Amino acid sequence: MILRVLFGVSLLSGCGDGLTPIPNTTTRVGRPELVDGTELELKIFTTLEDCRARVQPDEVDLCMPYVDRSNGEVRLGFQFRLDSDVFPLPLTQEHIKVGHLGRELQGGGANTINVVPHDPVRSPQLFILLIDGSSSMAQGGRMEKVRKSLLMPEVVGAFFPSDIRTRVVVFQFTDRGPKPLGGRLQVLENGREYRKMIRDHLRVQSGYTHLYDAIRYATGEFLQQQAIQDLLTLYEMTPTVVALTDGFNNVSSRDTCGVNAERLSTLLQHLERVRSPEYGSDPRSRPSVYTVGLGRPLRPQFEVPRSAGTTVGASVLCGRRNVNRRIDGDLENRGIDNASLEWIAKVGGGASYVRQDREGLGEAFRGAAAERYHWFEARYRIHPYYLRRSFRTTLRLISFATAEASVEIYPSAWLDAPPGEKGEGGWTVQRPYRFIMVLLAPAFGMLLLLSYMGAAVFNAKRSMFMRVRQPRAPTEPAPEDHQSEPDPPVEGGSL
Amino acid sequence: MNIFLIPYTWYRHLAMAFWCASWGLAGWAGVLTIFVKLSPSWHPALDGSVLLSTLSGTIAFASIAGEAALRRRSLLQSVWRVVLGTSLAVLIAMLAYWVWGEVFNRLVYSGDAAIDAADSSLVSLRYRFGAFALAGLASGLGPLVLRKGSGWFNHLAGGMAAGITGGVAWHLLNYQGHGSDLFWAGAGLGGAWGFVHGLLCWGIPNELYAGWLRVMSWNRYSRRIPVDSLDGQPTERFVGHFTRGLDLFLPADDGVMEMHVSVAVDEEQRYTARGLSLQPTRVRRFLESINLRYDPRRPAPLATKLSSGDRIELGEGAHQAELEFVMLPKEER
Numbered sequence: 031m032i033l034r035v036l037f038g039v040s041l042l043s044g045c046g047d048g049l050t051p052i053p054n055t056t057t058r059v060g061r062p063e064l065v066d067g068t069e070l071e072l073k074i075f076t077t078l079e080d081c082r083a084r085v086q087p088d089e090v091d092l093c094m095p096y097v098d099r100s101n102g103e104v105r106l107g108f109q110f111r112l113d114s115d116v117f118p119l120p121l122t123q124e125h126i127k128v129g130h131l132g133r134e135l136q137g138g139g140a141n142t143i144n145v146v147p148h149d150p151v152r153s154p155q156l157f158i159l160l161i162d163g164s165s166s167m168a169q170g171g172r173m174e175k176v177r178k179s180l181l182m183p184e185v186v187g188a189f190f191p192s193d194i195r196t197r198v199v200v201f202q203f204t205d206r207g208p209k210p211l212g213g214r215l216q217v218l219e220n221g222r223e224y225r226k227m228i229r230d231h232l233r234v235q236s237g238y239t240h241l242y243d244a245i246r247y248a249t250g251e252f253l254q255q256q257a258i259q260d261l262l263t264l265y266e267m268t269p270t271v272v273a274l275t276d277g278f279n280n281v282s283s284r285d286t287c288g289v290n291a292e293r294l295s296t297l298l299q300h301l302e303r304v305r306s307p308e309y310g311s312d313p314r315s316r317p318s319v320y321t322v323g324l325g326r327p328l329r330p331q332f333e334v335p336r337s338a339g340t341t342v343g344a345s346v347l348c349g350r351r352n353v354n355r356r357i358d359g360d361l362e363n364r365g366i367d368n369a370s371l372e373w374i375a376k377v378g379g380g381a382s383y384v385r386q387d388r389e390g391l392g393e394a395f396r397g398a399a400a401e402r403y404h405w406f407e408a409r410y411r412i413h414p415y416y417l418r419r420s421f422r423t424t425l426r427l428i429s430f431a432t433a434e435a436s437v438e439i440y441p442s443a444w445l446d447a448p449p450g451e452k453g454e455g456g457w458t459v460q461r462p463y464r465f466i467m468v469l470l471a472p473a474f475g476m477l478l479l480l481s482y483m484g485a486a487v488f489n490a491k492r493s494m495f496m497r498v499r500q501p502r503a504p505t506e507p508a509p510e511d512h513q514s515e516p517d518p519p520v521e522g523g524s525l
Numbered sequence: 526m527n528i529f530l531i532p533y534t535w536y537r538h539l540a541m542a543f544w545c546a547s548w549g550l551a552g553w554a555g556v557l558t559i560f561v562k563l564s565p566s567w568h569p570a571l572d573g574s575v576l577l578s579t580l581s582g583t584i585a586f587a588s589i590a591g592e593a594a595l596r597r598r599s600l601l602q603s604v605w606r607v608v609l610g611t612s613l614a615v616l617i618a619m620l621a622y623w624v625w626g627e628v629f630n631r632l633v634y635s636g637d638a639a640i641d642a643a644d645s646s647l648v649s650l651r652y653r654f655g656a657f658a659l660a661g662l663a664s665g666l667g668p669l670v671l672r673k674g675s676g677w678f679n680h681l682a683g684g685m686a687a688g689i690t691g692g693v694a695w696h697l698l699n700y701q702g703h704g705s706d707l708f709w710a711g712a713g714l715g716g717a718w719g720f721v722h723g724l725l726c727w728g729i730p731n732e733l734y735a736g737w738l739r740v741m742s743w744n745r746y747s748r749r750i751p752v753d754s755l756d757g758q759p760t761e762r763f764v765g766h767f768t769r770g771l772d773l774f775l776p777a778d779d780g781v782m783e784m785h786v787s788v789a790v791d792e793e794q795r796y797t798a799r800g801l802s803l804q805p806t807r808v809r810r811f812l813e814s815i816n817l818r819y820d821p822r823r824p825a826p827l828a829t830k831l832s833s834g835d836r837i838e839l840g841e842g843a844h845q846a847e848l849e850f851v852m853l854p855k856e857e858r
Contacts (some may be wrong), residue, residue: 100708444711448708466558
């Protein structure tokens with residue numbers, strides 16, 4: 031009776047905790063918790079029903095939470111929603127922060143973080159191309175490379191996909207500010223108009239490179255024009271700025287790299303403002319800024335500091351030895367300002383590319399016109415020690431918009447499903463449960479073999495050493511009455 | 526488990542170990558299948574109780590069912606024993622887990638250790654050691670009740686040792702290499718627990734075997750007689766060439782006297798050979814030869830203990846007969 035009561039109490043104590051077992055694993059997950067006040071809803075998939083409703087059938091396994099303790103890996107499927115609708119994003123791992131047990135994971139060392147996009151979709155976009163028209167573009171046939179890359183069929187196809195409505199506006203910028211290509215603002219509606227515009231009007235202008243001003247204009251004043259506002263609203267388009275340059279932001283011949291730090295800070299503060307909820311922009315109409323550099327990077331190893339905000343230090347931007355060097359005639363001959371481009375892309379919610387040839391530029395433009403994705407996998411690898419008890423994983427969007435959610439994950443403290451196998455990119459792929467037979471079949475076979483081993487060895491030994499002894503002398507057959515010796519309790523048979 | 530496939534050698538002590546290890550593995554695979562395929566809705570805090578009580582029950586089942594198979598009991602005779610023993614093991618294991626987790630841990634640990642001990646999601650041998658030991662004890666208690674307390678020390682100490690061994694295997698396999706892998710650890714738990722349980726708790730008893738005398742020489746080769754009586758009473762079997770009244774006849778031409786040798790078994794199933802003839806009589810075994818020729822000056826015949834595989838040589842030279850003493854499954858009669 032006591033046992034029944036104890037059993038009942040202990041079973042009942044497990045109910046109502048809202049934990050969801052993950053099929054094909056020994057892991058359970060709690061209810062995802064959303065952070066209030068964010069612009070987007072970050073939906074972490076935790077149930078099979080969620081996944082079946084939102085992802086392709088062959089990707090349901092990837093959508094479900096997965097913990098591979100032997101390899102120290104955790105995988106979560108998630109997507110963004112706005113007003114209960116899916117909000118596709120062109121997300122990469124730079125755009126999201128992953129937290130484990132309340133601490134933000136940093137890549138490098140034993141830690142690896144990856145974001146895998148799934149289910150690509152084209153969304154309506156207004157592409158604003160900002161092409162550097164400064165006189166340096168005439169050197170080495172740079173403008174020709176740009177023209178050819180912009181006319182590549184793949185690039186045209188990326189800007190004007192057949193299944194979705196997009197528009198393109200092209201500007202050239204010099205020290206006279208950004209000017210619409212062809213002299214007047216024209217919203218290009220198809221590939222034919224676009225090709226004609228690039229072929230007929232993309233030429234080298236003259237003057238310095240007012241890159242920051244051009245980006246500021248494209249993400250501010252230009253988007254505020256009523257006609258553009260109407261266009262964005264009518265087709266629910268997202269503005270995407272793609273800025274191409276071959277050098278440095280350069281306002282006068284006396285400019286040094288260090289001078290650009292303050293200008294860049296101003297631009298970054300502007301970008302942060304126009305992309306912030308306080309600015310009143312709907313995430314759907316929020317501009318993203320992609321930057322494309324044509325040439326060799328001046329600082330190939332540069333990475334935007336993790337803790338960097340919108341205030342830029344001159345030595346951080348230029349490197350200590352370049353702070354006071356002139357851009358005109360010095361730095362611009364050594365390479366392009368990839369540090370500025372990366373910083374702008376980071377704050378602008380886009381990506382930065384630095385390429386030197388036509389194919390590379392084509393790839394960069396295609397990347398800037400990237401597809402959005404319906405849902406994503408967040409994968410991270412840490413030391414398995416940190417998976418030896420339940421943990422909370424947090425996902426936080428750090429560009430495009432604000433979104434954050436977390437989920438408590440409970441791997442079993444006693445058992446694990448079969449460990450995964452290494453797949454492409456070194457990430458673990460979940461093994462089917464039948465892998466258990468790889469263990470059970472040999473184990474049972476071995477135990478069975480060992481069970482028979484005793485009898486087998488015993489009989490083998492007897493068969494080898496217990497043969498009938500050959501008679502050493504002829505013996506007479508036993509008399510008849512000897513054959514009827516008293517019956518033993520049991521006699522006969524052979525061993 | 527089949528007594529006919531387990532010869533009377535030292536290796537027989539491992540038979541139950543292999544059998545219980547198989548069931549331990551099967552128990553682990555069963556629990557894992559429930560977790561992975563049926564997605565149980567109980568709280569994670571019950572995982573340990575479910576796993577340990579299932580393994581305890583499975584291994585107890587293996588022990589009882591294995592014994593029933595060896596004794597060739599009928600199905601109806603065995604069912605209630607198997608059900609009762611298994612249920613006892615499961616219930617005791619559940620109760621023990623609860624006592625360990627909810628009572629002992631709370632009394633012993635304090636501070637951070639108390640938090641860790643209460644954290645049911647923590648993978649740790651330190652805070653689960655007692656749970657393994659008590660579950661092992663439970664796996665020995667179930668069969669012990671059915672065996673009416675016979676071999677109580679083996680069951681209790683062996684069961685507890687088995688549970689601890691399983692826990693240690695689980696821990697070591699979990700932390701092998703750099704990582705943590707409770708898949709192989711779980712398999713190690715079931716296998717090691719079952720193996721040690723089968724090895725220590727209940728060995729195959731001698732009463733399942735009987736001693737036989739078997740003719741190894743040319744005349745009457747392979748004739749054999751059991752030494753034990755059906756009722757288990759002490760018995761003595763005589764070998765000679767008398768035509769009447771002896772248990773095993775061997776021809777005089779082979780150097781066998783009228784009543785040459787006898788083999789006796791006492792109430793504790795110890796076997797003894799006695800030389801009853803003036804003719805040569807030897808018991809041979811590995812690196813040993815014992816002369817049992819009767820010495821009229823002695824008040825009693827010479828005798829020696831017999832063990833399976835010993836040979837008894839009667840006569841010598843060209844006229845010699847040879848017997849073998851061998852232990853065979855009693856059911857073979």
